Amino acid sequence: MTSLIAPPQASTIAGQVDALVLFLLAVSVLISLTIFVLIVVFCVKYRRSATNQVGQPARRTAPLEITWTLVPMALAMIPFVWGARIYLDEAQPPADALEIFVVAKQWMWKAEQPGGQAEIDAVHVPTGRAVKLTMTSQDVIHSFYVPAFRVKADVLPGRYTTLWFQATQPGEYRLFCSQYCGTDHADMTGTVVAMTAGDYAAWLTSGNTATNSPAAQGRKVFLQYGCVDCHETGRAPNLQGLFGQPVLLSDGSSAIADEAYVRSIILNSDRVPLGYQHDMPAFSGMLSEDELSNLVEYIRSIGTGPGAGPPQPAAVIPLPGPSPSPVPSGGSARQ
Numbered sequence: 001m002t003s004l005i006a007p008p009q010a011s012t013i014a015g016q017v018d019a020l021v022l023f024l025l026a027v028s029v030l031i032s033l034t035i036f037v038l039i040v041v042f043c044v045k046y047r048r049s050a051t052n053q054v055g056q057p058a059r060r061t062a063p064l065e066i067t068w069t070l071v072p073m074a075l076a077m078i079p080f081v082w083g084a085r086i087y088l089d090e091a092q093p094p095a096d097a098l099e100i101f102v103v104a105k106q107w108m109w110k111a112e113q114p115g116g117q118a119e120i121d122a123v124h125v126p127t128g129r130a131v132k133l134t135m136t137s138q139d140v141i142h143s144f145y146v147p148a149f150r151v152k153a154d155v156l157p158g159r160y161t162t163l164w165f166q167a168t169q170p171g172e173y174r175l176f177c178s179q180y181c182g183t184d185h186a187d188m189t190g191t192v193v194a195m196t197a198g199d200y201a202a203w204l205t206s207g208n209t210a211t212n213s214p215a216a217q218g219r220k221v222f223l224q225y226g227c228v229d230c231h232e233t234g235r236a237p238n239l240q241g242l243f244g245q246p247v248l249l250s251d252g253s254s255a256i257a258d259e260a261y262v263r264s265i266i267l268n269s270d271r272v273p274l275g276y277q278h279d280m281p282a283f284s285g286m287l288s289e290d291e292l293s294n295l296v297e298y299i300r301s302i303g304t305g306p307g308a309g310p311p312q313p314a315a316v317i318p319l320p321g322p323s324p325s326p327v328p329s330g331g332s333a334r335q
Ligand code: HEC
Pocket: 222, 225, 226, 227, 228, 229, 230, 231, 235, 236, 237, 239, 242, 247, 257, 262, 265, 266, 269, 270, 271, 272, 273, 276, 277, 278, 279, 280, 281, 283, 295, 299, 331, 334
């Protein structure tokens, strides 16, 4: 369950921030009320009673003036010292904090655990342990904001910023980008999943993160840009088993379907396998460098030739699409 209304004690700092904000609110209400009441009372008490009444000249009353300077100052110092302590606490991650790397880009959050487990728009953290995020942006300024934890920090291109928190209760907490960063800024959301230490350890080894491996992300890009509409419908060569294999081209030459080949076909659609009409749109300028390399990883992962397969042998990737078959079903023109 993702709660919009943040529980009051979701992180160690949340309660302190809330108390300070409530204190400021109470002081503001008190001062405003005092002023309003005095305005009304003085209006009535000192109203002009006769048309020829003249006001008294102002008197200097040093003790009164000193009092009304010192008392509000002392009042103002309370939230200042209090806030500074919380600020310093928030600015200094404990030395033993768990370090997670976060990369922001239009429009997603990527998080990487110390063990290399990567995820998109989600950050899994253990409860009861300080977590330090080291963050940077691939494009514009974003801002990492978890209201439930009362933490927020800007994420800047070309610079690392940090933020830390310690979740106290297992649960799913909303993550927002709080810096307007372009068209889909409002969709740049995610979830911080706080788990007990045991659940977190189990999650780390569960392989759940494999769905966010480059190849699995590549599969998403493959769906997103409609590559499936041609490549899994018979309109275009089926890409299963392609990677690493020699390909006969319609101009009579041949090529090895390696990374360079796949990249240049996706970007420029410059080569046509034998037996196919030139029909593939060029995706140059439409794909980010990231999407492109994920696509290549995906095509590599469904290949069977030399150099194909997932980059790490351990990564058995549960793909949402049809399961790769060792025999290429389409692409009859391929050798
Ligand atoms: C409109 C249909 C269409 C779409 C959409 C499309 N392709 Fe293609 N693709 C083709 C066709 C047809 C070919 C054969 C060569 C050509 O047309 O230039 C091809 C060739 C390829 C090849 C070389 C295959 C081989 O056997 O050598 C790769 C790799 C490829 N496409 C990847 C992609 C990716 C990745 C996407 C999505 C970003 C994509 N294609 C989108 C139709 C499409």
